[in-house]
Amino acid sequence: MSDLSDRIQQTIEAEPVVAFIKGTHEQCMCGNSERALHALRSVGASFTAVDVLPDPVIRQELSAISSWPTIPQVFVGGELIGGADIVQELAATGELEAKLNEKLGDSWRNGGEERTVSVADRENPLRLVP
Amino acid sequence: MSERLQTLLQDAFPHAQDVEVVDRTGGGDHFHVTVVDSRFAGLPLLDQHRLVYDALAEPLADGTIHELRITTRGDA
DSSP states (O other), X not given: OOHHHHHHHHHHHHOSEEEEESBOSSSBOOHHHHHHHHXXXXXXXXXXXXXXXXXXXXXXXXXXXXXXXXXXXXXETXXXXXXXXXXXXXXXXXXXXXXXXXXXXXXXXXXXOEEEEXXXXXXXXXXBOO | OHHHHHHHHHHXXXXXXXXXXXXXXXXXXXXXXXXXXXXXXXXXXXXXHHHHHHHTHHHHHTTOOSEEEEEEESOO
């Protein structure tokens, strides 16, 4: 396993809700990534975003870990929930909130905070992206 | 390109009630595929979509598909 793969795995395990997207939470570069973030926002979930665009290897390593071929990918409590279509559908049916409750208790409702972290930085794996 | 995806999906889901491929932009790389197959019934969405990804592994890997939307249903 590469360092990068380790950092991706650590991020998946450490962050209650993490979305691997193209862009950042403030400047999303892809319609599908935007749909996934919109679904998370619609239920008021706090989340951490990881931008896969800085290095194509991030995407390759992520897909090797998750066996999911496309971006975005949303993880809750270390478990892959799905891509944009699934997260959107789960949000619409109320199942997303149920999954968040099941995995995280009440902690995900802490104010809808959003941030983007980098996994590409070797020295400081969870550096906040300005 | 839509025909190729249609063929791959029909091969993977020979008993599907419906297989639809829409080229969303007309550019041959942004697709919305819909598969209605009773084998999806009771399967988590994640697993339903995985089956579709498996069927389209080749065009996903070679970059033919730039963006993919998936709709799956277990009932017609």
